[in-house]
Amino acid sequence: MIWVLLKSNALGVDFKIKLLTVGGKRLKLTIWDTAGQERFRTLTSSYYRGAQGIILVYDVTRRETFTNLSDVWAKEVELYSTNQDCVKMLVGNKVDRDSERAVTREEGVALAKELGSMFLECSAKTRENVEQCFEELALKIMEIPSLLEEGSSVGKRNMLKQKPEYQASPGGGCCS
Numbered sequence: 001m002i003w004v005l006l007k008s009n010a011l012g013v014d015f016k017i018k019l020l021t022v023g024g025k026r027l028k029l030t031i032w033d034t035a036g037q038e039r040f041r042t043l044t045s046s047y048y049r050g051a052q053g054i055i056l057v058y059d060v061t062r063r064e065t066f067t068n069l070s071d072v073w074a075k076e077v078e079l080y081s082t083n084q085d086c087v088k089m090l091v092g093n094k095v096d097r098d099s100e101r102a103v104t105r106e107e108g109v110a111l112a113k114e115l116g117s118m119f120l121e122c123s124a125k126t127r128e129n130v131e132q133c134f135e136e137l138a139l140k141i142m143e144i145p146s147l148l149e150e151g152s153s154v155g156k157r158n159m160l161k162q163k164p165e166y167q168a169s170p171g172g173g174c175c176s
Contacts, residue, residue, distance in 0.1 A: 020131070022138045029134060048080035052147045053087045053137045058108075060092040060121065061100040066107070074115050085147050087140045088117040091133055096123040 018029040032051075048054070056073055058065040069090070077088065090112040092103060105121060112119035118136060122129035141147050 018134060020134060020138065022135050023142060025142070027138055029138065048077065049082045051081060051083060051086055052141050053089070054081065055089045055091055055133060055137065056115075056117070057091045057093050058103065059094050060103045060108075061094050061097050063102040066092075066103045066111070070111055070115075083147070085144050087137060087144065087147070088115060089133065089137050090115060090117045090119050092119075092121040093124055095121045095128065096126045 016031045016033065018031055020027055020029065054077055056069050056077070058069050060066075077086075090108060092105070092108045094100075108121065109119050111117075118140065120129055120133050120136065122133055124130060
């Protein structure tokens, strides 16, 4: 089991299990989609513990979501993530709305490089690159032995402790 934290513009916290086959291996991803809104910051800090992968999502049509990633959420990852080898990915969502774009791909690439993160752009609406986000993250996690050793026991232990107190509205997450 791979333990992934997804920071999107969801409302509250949503929990999903995603099964996928990567590199010939059948994987089970436990995904906690936590809210990007300021009012949920204290609630979501505990979800970083034991995460093997963290996906930070911003909306390419809303500059403030991109700015919040570097000013707030990336710092929170450093503060609360207990796994030093945790794989991070920066994802720009809503590329289907290119005419409304407020954040360039180059800006996303530059921030990902600064944060030591992988980078992709996607569209949850059209499903463009959504599967690729999870597949590339999982492949990278599988390359890091320390993450695989700790993975299933840390994930299961945290999953038993964590219970979402809020649910995202249907379709409210980035990658539903």
